[in-house]
Each structure stands twice: as structure tokens, then as C-alpha cells.
Amino acid sequence: MFALIDCNNFYASCERVFQPNLIDKPIVVLSNNDGCVIARSDEAKSLGIPMGAPAFKYKKKFEDNKIEVFSSNFKLYGDMSNRVMSIIAQFTPNIEIYSIDEAFVKFEGFSEDIIDQKCREIIETVMKWTGIPISIGLAETKSLAKVANRIAKKYSNETRSFYSINKNSKHIKALKNINIKDIWGIGLKNEKKLLKVGVKSGFDFIRLPDNWVKRNMSIIGLKLKKELEGIPTLDIVEENNNKKSIATTRSFEAEISSLDDLIERITTFAVVASKKLRTQNSECNMISIYIRSNPFKENNERYHFSLTGALPFSTNSSIEISKFAIKLLKKIYHKGKSYKKAGIILMGLTPESIHQVSFFEKDTKKHKKLMESIDNIDNKYGLYKVRLASQDQKRIWKMNRQNLSRNYTTNIEEVLLVS
DNA sequence: TCTGGGGTCCTAGGACCC
DNA sequence: TCTGGGGTCCTAGGACCC
Numbered sequence: 001m002f003a004l005i006d007c008n009n010f011y012a013s014c015e016r017v018f019q020p021n022l023i024d025k026p027i028v029v030l031s032n033n034d035g036c037v038i039a040r041s042d043e044a045k046s047l048g049i050p051m052g053a054p055a056f057k058y059k060k061k062f063e064d065n066k067i068e069v070f071s072s073n074f075k076l077y078g079d080m081s082n083r084v085m086s087i088i089a090q091f092t093p094n095i096e097i098y099s100i101d102e103a104f105v106k107f108e109g110f111s112e113d114i115i116d117q118k119c120r121e122i123i124e125t126v127m128k129w130t131g132i133p134i135s136i137g138l139a140e141t142k143s144l145a146k147v148a149n150r151i152a153k154k155y156s157n158e159t160r161s162f163y164s165i166n167k168n169s170k171h172i173k174a175l176k177n178i179n180i181k182d183i184w185g186i187g188l189k190n191e192k193k194l195l196k197v198g199v200k201s202g203f204d205f206i207r208l209p210d211n212w213v214k215r216n217m218s219i220i221g222l223k224l225k226k227e228l229e230g231i232p233t234l235d236i237v238e239e240n241n242n243k244k245s246i247a248t249t250r251s252f253e254a255e256i257s258s259l260d261d262l263i264e265r266i267t268t269f270a271v272v273a274s275k276k277l278r279t280q281n282s283e284c285n286m287i288s289i290y291i292r293s294n295p296f297k298e299n300n301e302r303y304h305f306s307l308t309g310a311l312p313f314s315t316n317s318s319i320e321i322s323k324f325a326i327k328l329l330k331k332i333y334h335k336g337k338s339y340k341k342a343g344i345i346l347m348g349l350t351p352e353s354i355h356q357v358s359f360f361e362k363d364t365k366k367h368k369k370l371m372e373s374i375d376n377i378d379n380k381y382g383l384y385k386v387r388l389a390s391q392d393q394k395r396i397w398k399m400n401r402q403n404l405s406r407n408y409t410t411n412i413e414e415v416l417l418v419s
Numbered sequence: 420t421c422t423g424g425g426g427t428c429c430t431a432g433g434a435c436c437c
Numbered sequence: 438t439c440t441g442g443g444g445t446c447c448t449a450g451g452a453c454c455c
Contacts, residue, residue: 031423038423038455054422072423099426099455187453218429220453247425254420288449296422308448343424400421 001115001138001166002232003105004145005088005122007081008133008153008161010101011039014080015070017131018408018416026067030055033251034071034400071401079409083130091122096236104142106236112166119162138164139171142234143227146184147174147202175202175228185224190217202228242280242349248273249343253398255294257338259330262291266329267390269344270322275378277321277346278371283314283355286348287321289328294340305332313357314350317367318374321346322388 007013011029016022026043030036037053047065049058055069062069081100089095094106107115119136126134135156137149144165151174152163165171181191183202193216199205206228214222223233248269256262266289277284290306307328315321325344350356374386387393406414 033423034421036422052422056421059421102455185453189452218452220429243426244428245426249424251423294422306449310447345425 001107001110001112001140001164002142002145002236003107003115003119004137004142004149005103005105006135006137006149006153007084007101008135008156009039009041010081010132011070011072011077012041012044013132014077015068015073015405016041017080018405022068026065027070028062028067029070029072030403031072032399034402035251038072069403071404073405073407075407075410076405080130080132083409084126084132084134087126087129088122091118094236097239104145104236112164116162116164119164123161133161135161136163138162138166140165140230141227141232143184143224144171144174144230147178147228150178150182171230172203175206178202180205183224183228185220190221193217242282242351244349245345245347246273246276246280246284246349247343247345248276249290249341249345251341252339255338255340257336259333259335262329262333262339262342263326263390264392265342266325266344267322267388268392269342270325271318271384271388271391273344273346274316274318274321274371275375277316277349278352278375281352282349283316283352284321284346284349285311285314286346287311287324287328288345288347289325289332289343291329291332291339291342293338301337303334303337305334307332308347310348314348314355315367316352317371318388319367319370322390326390 009027012027015027015029024043025041026047026049027041028037028044028049029039031038034055036055037049037051037058040049040051044067047061047067049061049067055062061067077100084101085095085097085103088103088105092105092107094108096104098104107118110118115138119138123134123136126132135149135152137145137147137152139145139148148163148165152161155163165174178201180186180194180199180201181188183205186194194205197208197212199208206225208225210222210225213225217224226233250265250269252265256265286308288306288308290304292304293300293302295302309324309328311320311324377386378384408415
């Protein structure tokens with residue numbers, strides 16, 4: 001059996017742990033830059049605050065309803081996540097951490113009663129040790145466990161936020177009651193495609209012929225169909241800390257149209273991304289960059305220019321990476337247009353330890369030493385004290401975070417005082 | 420004035436190879 | 438008159454997830 005363990009309203013719950021006076025009160029957590037809503041407590045949901053709501057449009061509603069607003073505090077959420085995951089891992093080693101607030105667990109060789117009991121114990125222990133409420137869905141496949149989790153959440157109360165799809169009748173009922181768009185792996189495009197052929201529920205979906213699904217939704221769609229039928233096609237994915245791509249992307253405070261300004265931003269993004277690369281001891285051999293217009297401006301021409309290029313050799317030097325990124329940028333830059341967001345994505349990541357030497361490679365040993373020194377200075381005196389000349393010397397970027405909570409669990413200066 | 424950011428996987432088509 | 442068949446690798450773009 002597979003279990004999907006999911007923290008309820010995770011970011012909002014993290015804030016609540018340290019401000020228990022907010023229990024039963026509406027809470028929202030905003031994205032970076034206080035842009036839009038990315039987490040809501042149940043109370044905020046029932047006041048009609050949608051996911052992704054732009055904060056500036058809902059300001060009045062927040063005030064009128066006394067909704068507590070938080071800027072995102074990812075340091076806190078990341079630390080709380082680690083705590084929750086390590087508790088779950090004490091119950092079973094067969095765990096896949098799927099996202100910051102979700103984990104799949106596979107139970108093998110246990111009777112159903114034992115599994116049920118373990119799930120309940122996990123819920124209790126996580127609550128007791130961290131204060132985070134979680135829900136568990138249990139079923140024979142990962143996709144069905146996702147469905148079961150939705151049901152658990154929908155009908156949860158203090159003692160019961162657990163649901164098991166363990167009988168054929170429950171299986172059919174669950175699929176009949178779930179909208180096609182709420183199924184894991186069905187996004188906007190697939191929903192439209194499916195509605196066109198009259199598929200509204202999960203049950204309608206599994207009655208489609210396999211070859212139609214394969215043709216229209218690729219192998220991913222077909223695997224999903226099998227999963228929903230109860231035939232496992234997805235297994236627990238072993239933990240791999242090394243990423244396959246590393247991105248640094250940001251919206252600008254105001255639109256930018258000059259090439260020089262874009263060069264400054266892309267250089268800064270490249271420096272930040274290269275540092276992430278060095279932190280995981282990798283190098284990259286491909287770089288992709290993009291610049292795009294503001295999609296929210298009405299009647300605005302929409303454009304998104306991007307370009308990917310292979311580096312002549314693998315590197316994690318901020319200097320090489322930013323130089324190459326600027327080369328790409330110059331090729332996609334269109335004069336006279338304005339841009340609201342840009343990003344750099346490093347790809348083709350390989351371990352630093354097995355560096356493949358290239359015939360055309362320049363001597364990068366100097367860079368290696370230089371980067372080491374820069375990283376050491378950063379560690380000692382704070383981030384980005386030493387910069388490339390093409391970066392803005394005054395700032396990395398501004399982030400608006402008006403309602404940031406404390407780092408209760410990661411900074412000794414900010415722990416709660418109890419009197 | 421104001422609308423995150425960071426990932427994964429798959430496919431089609433082009434450019435090669437023998 | 439008449440021009441095969443089977444591959445690989447790379448890139449751009451699409452779709453999805455949290």
C-alpha cells in the first residue's frame with residue numbers, strides 16, 4: 001500500500017505553531033515580494049480568498065475580515081518540513097519526500113490493520129512533536145493515494161484525517177466523486193481535452209480506451225490511467241539531493257527595456273545560480289536564459305524570448321557562466337520592447353569531481369581558487385560582499401517582505417521567550 | 420504602482436551517423 | 438527513369454507539479 005502524507009495548509013500551519021492565538025483565525029501567506037497568496041488557512045479559504053490572489057487586489061478584503069497576512073518565511077517552512085519528514089522516516093524507511101509538505105510512503109508486508117494503526121500514529125506524533133496537522137491517504141497506487149488524501153482532507157476532523165481506499169466499492173465511489181481536473185497529473189490542457197470527449201470524473205477517465213489515452217496524453221497519461229485502475233506504474237523514487245537543473249528567475253520591480261539593465265540583472269542571476277551550483281558540488285555544460293513581457297498588463301503584446309546554448313566545457317565559475325549568459329542574452333534581445341521578468345537555468349549538471357577536460361578549455365584553475373575565495377568571504381561576512389563589475393554595486397535585488405515572521409527554529413536570537 | 424519561484428519528464432523534429 | 442533503412446543525439450517547447 002502507498003500512503004500520501006500531506007501537511008494541511010502547510011505555510012499557514014507553520015505560522016500558527018508559533019502564534020497559537022491565531023488558531024481558528026483566518027491566515028494567508030504571500031509569495032516572494034508579497035505578490036500573491038500561496039497558502040490559506042481553512043478560515044481564509046471559506047472567506048473566499050482564492051489561491052494565487054494578487055495581494056494588492058485583496059488588501060481591503062484582508063483588512064475587512066481581519067485576515068492575518070504573512071510574508072513567506074521559507075527558512076522557517078524548510079526547517080519545519082525537515083522536522084515533519086524526519087518523524088515520518090522513523091516509522092518507515094520507505095519514504096519519498098515529494099515536496100516541502102508532502103511525502104509518499106510504501107508499506108510492504110504489513111496487515112491492513114497494522115498499516116491503519118501506523119498511519120494514525122504518524123498523524124498523532126507529528127502533531128504532538130511539531131504542532132503541524134497532517135492528512136494521510138492510503139491506497140494501492142500513488143495516484144489513488146493522492147485521491148484518498150483529498151477525501152481525508154475533505155472530511156477531516158480532529159481525530160480523523162485519514163482515509164483508505166481499500167475496497168472495490170470505495171475505489172469506484174472515489175473515482176466517481178472526483179472531478180477530472182482534481183486528479184494529480186491532469187492540468188488545464190488535459191482537462192480541456194478530456195471534457196471535449198465527455199470525461200468529467202476519474203471514473204469516466206478510466207473507461208477511455210488505452211490507445212486514445214496514449215495518443216492524446218502520452219505515456220504519462222497512460223501510466224496515470226493504470227494507476228487509477230489500481231495497477232501500480234509509479235514507485236517510490238529514491239532520494240537524490242542533486243538537482244538536474246538549477247534556476248534563478250525574478251520579476252523586476254518595474255519594467256526594463258535597455259540592454260544594459262538586462263545585462264546587469266542576468267549577470268546577478270548568473271552569479272546566484274552559479275553559487276547554488278557550487279553548493280551542490282556540480283558543474284554545468286548548458287545554459288538557458290529567457291526574458292519576457294508582463295502577462296498581466298491588459299492589451300499588452302505578449303512575448304517570451306529564450307535561448308539555450310552548450311558551453312564549450314563544464315564549469316561552475318560565476319565569471320564563465322555570466323559571460324556566456326550575456327552572449328545568449330544579446331542574441332535574443334529585441335530593442336524597443338519592455339521586459340518584466342528574466343531568468344537563467346543551468347542544465348547538464350555533472351559532479352565537479354569527475355570534470356571532463358575539453359580540448360578547448362581555458363585554464364580554469366585560477367577561477368576555481370577565485371570562486372573558493374569569494375565563497376569563503378561570503379560565508380564569513382555575509383552574502384555577495386564581492387561582486388562582478390557588471391553587477392549593480394548597491395543591491396542584489398529588493399524583496400518586499402512587510403510581514404515576515406521570526407526564524408523561531410533556526411536563529412537563537414529569535415526563539416520564543418516563555419514567561 | 421502593485422500578480423513567486425523552482426522543479427521534473429516527455430515528444431517532435433532537425434541534424435547527424437553508418 | 439530509377440536513390441534504403443536504421444539508428445543516435447540535441448534542442449525547443451509543452452505539460453505537469455508544489
